[in-house]
Amino acid sequence: MASLSCSAEQLAPLFGANVTSAAAAADYICGQFSVVSDKFIDTSYAVDSTYLLFSAYLVFSMQLGFAMLCAGSVRAKNTMNIMLTNVLDAAAGGIFYYVFGFAFAFGSPSNGFIGRHFFGLKEMPSSLFDYSFFLYQWAFAIAAAGITSGSIAERTQFVAYLIYSAFLTGFVYPVVSHWFWSTDGWASAGNTGNLLFGSGVIDFAGSGVVHMVGGIAGLYGALIEGPRIGRFDHTGRAVALRGHSATLVVLGTFLLWFGWYGFNPGSFTKILNAYSSGSYYGQWSAVGRTAVTTTLAGCTAALTTLFGKRILSGHWNVTDVCNGLLGGFAAITAGCSVVDPWAAVICGFVAAWVLIGCNKLAEKLKYDDPLEAAQLHGGCGAWGIIFTALFATKKYVNEVYPGKPDRPYGLFMGGGGKLLGAHVIQIVVIIGWVSATMGPLFYILHKFKLLRISEEDEMAGMDLTRHGGFAYVYDDDEHKHGIQMKRIEPTTSNGKDII
Known part of the structure; x- marks a missing residue:
């Protein structure tokens, strides 16, 4: 917020000859005026910080x-295992993102590849970032790790979860977020001094940075296992191995829907930003529009999937x-902030068919x-990047990414093909980077027999062999009836006991 100016030299001549000490009166008035101005500045920081913290939550x-x-x-026999991995994605991710990840992602000033400041949040808060920004970015990092855990569920050793989660949140994901979100990143739309193809990559909330990274990492884990x-x-x-609770699936979906209103609109990081002072239209309007486009895309995809699967499967x-x-x-x-609501409907419609197609391909290739997760976050995330390059509007691009009025925008909206070129490069480099980092990591874990559990453990279920018992109590009177659950000791893939 720009500060207002007031000085004794400006006011004193206005008092006239009847005022005993015009300069003193002017100093007093300007002093009070400065206090009010500072309060407005303080309030703007407080409002923006509160908005960002709420989005982080x-x-x-x-x-x-x-x-x-x-x-x-x-399946019910692996419920405790997958719940624990989700808890530890957040916990391990919190430590490693604090020590390394945030610095690699946003440690400015830096080169275009990787950040190099704020390790362990040293020198925070600064003129660049406050603690609320770290918390928000940590929540994004652990979301990427959570995507990957779904791909390798029901057959992965617990130690592998800890290793890949730490590596993904501490290094792999932060480097990608630096490329596309840091003002120093080589392909960032915020790097106005060196924009890729004159536009940079518009991946506003992370179809590529979060979803493709998590999805491709999961792809390699599932392929190698x-x-x-x-x-x-x-x-x-293909034989369907159905999950044990549609109730939990629906509950989780609605919780994710709710959280997405922090994921997408929250990515503005500030809300108190007037595009033209004194008007009803400002960044708060863009925040609302982003929530609307998010909603419409999800709703359209849900309905398209409903009828599409009904036609294909009869259910x-x-x-x-x-x-x-x-x-x-x-x-x-990716494009939630720079497209019109009608375009979001197109985005959701195509995304549903992308997911259906990816699932059909996965069955053909015997991918489990x-x-x-790989199909949903990887496939639909890649479509979202292309969609943004086709439908981003000139007006919204200039509002959300100011400072370069001739910035390219969506191909179908008359903005040329430069943005599309930048986004194709984004897809290629994300696939390449995650392949070069997470692929070898999963392969090494596999070679050292740290990745997949034994056949005996998989058949029995990891809850019983690794976590001391099932997540659900099926019969409170089992001991009364002489039924006892025998704990099965975990074994490695070669049949030998492990500690």
Whole structure:
């Protein structure tokens, strides 16, 4: 907020000859005026910080959504395992993002590849960032890790979760977010001094930075592990291994929907920003529009999936509809702030078919992902990046990314193909980076027999072999009736006991 000016030299001549001490009176008035001006500045910081903190809380609530969605999508015998991994994604991610991740992502000034300041939040708060910004970005980082955990559910050793989660949140994800979100990033739309193709990449809330990174990381984990036992029969035909609770899936979906209102609108990080002072239209309007485009994309994707799957399978399937809804959200995340509401409907419609197509391809390739995470977040996230390059409007691009009035915008909106070129590069480099980092990590874990559990453990369920018992009590009187649950000791893939 610009400060207002007031000085004794300006006011003293206005008092006239009858005032005993015009200069003293002017000093007093200006002093009070400065106090009021400072209060307005303080209030603007407080309002923006409160808005960002509230958005961070919303994004963090998505962890509960991921936990419920994952729990409902796996079989009952692995419920405790997947819930614990979701808790530790947040906990391990918090430590590693604090020590390394935030600095790699936003440690300005830096080069275009990686940040180099604010390790362990040293020198915080600063003129660049306050603690609320760190909390918000941490919530994003652990969301990426939560996506990956779904892809490798029901067959992964617990130590592998800890290793990949720390590596993803502490290094892999932060480097990508530096490229596209830091003002120093080589492809960032905020790097007005060196814009890729004159536009930079407009990935507002992370269809690529968050969803593609998490989805592709999960893709490599699931590919290297292989499908769950029984997912494909001896002829190669897909066998449905349905999750145990549609109730938890729906609960998780609504929690994620709720959290997405912090994920997308919250990515403005500030709300008290007037585009023209004294007008009803300002950044608060853009925040509201972003919430609307997010909603419309998800709703359209849900309805499209509902009828699409009904035509293809003959069933009204609530789990498919929930995944379709989330696919629409993942797709609109990149362009939510720079497209019109009608375009969001197109985004959601196409996202639903992208997800359906990716799932069909996964079955053909005998790829097993219990949460459809790679297909949903990777496939729909990539579509969202392309969608933004096609439908971003000139007006909204200039409002959200000021400082360069001739910035390219959507191809279909008359803005040329430069933005599309930048976004194709984004897709390519994210795939390349995650492949070069997470692929070798999962392969090394596999070679050291730290990735997949043994066949015996998988058949029995990890809750019983790794976590001391089932998540659900099926019979309170089991001991009265002489039924006892025998704990099965965990084994490695070669049949030997492990500690």
